[in-house]
Amino acid sequence: MQKVRVKPLMPPGHVRTPAYLRGKIGIIERSLGTFPNPEALAYGVAASDLPLHRVRFTMSDVWEGNAENPNDTLDAEIYEHWLEPVDAT
Amino acid sequence: MNNAKNSPNDHSPTFKLGRRWHDMGGDTAGPITMEQLADTNHDFSLWEKRVDALMIIGSAKGFFTVDGLRRVLEDLGEDAFETMTYYERWIMAVNQNLIEGGAYTTADLAAKMSQVAARGDTYGDAAAPV
Numbered sequence: 001m002q003k004v005r006v007k008p009l010m011p012p013g014h015v016r017t018p019a020y021l022r023g024k025i026g027i028i029e030r031s032l033g034t035f036p037n038p039e040a041l042a043y044g045v046a047a048s049d050l051p052l053h054r055v056r057f058t059m060s061d062v063w064e065g066n067a068e069n070p071n072d073t074l075d076a077e078i079y080e081h082w083l084e085p086v087d088a089t
Numbered sequence: 090m091n092n093a094k095n096s097p098n099d100h101s102p103t104f105k106l107g108r109r110w111h112d113m114g115g116d117t118a119g120p121i122t123m124e125q126l127a128d129t130n131h132d133f134s135l136w137e138k139r140v141d142a143l144m145i146i147g148s149a150k151g152f153f154t155v156d157g158l159r160r161v162l163e164d165l166g167e168d169a170f171e172t173m174t175y176y177e178r179w180i181m182a183v184n185q186n187l188i189e190g191g192a193y194t195t196a197d198l199a200a201k202m203s204q205v206a207a208r209g210d211t212y213g214d215a216a217a218p219v
Contacts, residue, residue, distance in 0.1 A: 014163060
């Protein structure tokens, strides 16, 4: 499964990518199709359809040493323009 | 490292600008007491139901999307969450989106508000024969 990093960007304005996941690495659990870009809809401007992915993180991916149950997982739906591929090493 | 970049403990100006107040996932939080739980017997007042209806009509007519409402709620800032009720925040968001969407102008709104205020302070006053 494709490994991805959530881009560590911090633009002011309406976005749907939770801040605590930015910069974190997960895998694409499934792709959900395309949806109008909420970052454009929020301002009433033309919104293009963008691919949305369900990304799975382990608690250890998100909280590192602070994770109580490191192997538990968390799924978040994140638009493709917020994701960058992480090459397998 | 919990004080790393992009963690909830990052207090840099860039992070605070980019992480809007509603985006509170990952914050530390205590237990929720019974007093904090929602009162399921709460009844809505007439104006609150009207706000809800206005939201549905405005959305159905294409003046805004849920994303536009969310954006204004976020723009209101954290203080609004503490000082305004749920439907007070909603009417702020619906109104701003209706103005932006061209449903009416601020001047139209001002004129209508004066007209409604002249009816009296209560629904009873407004219904009373002149």
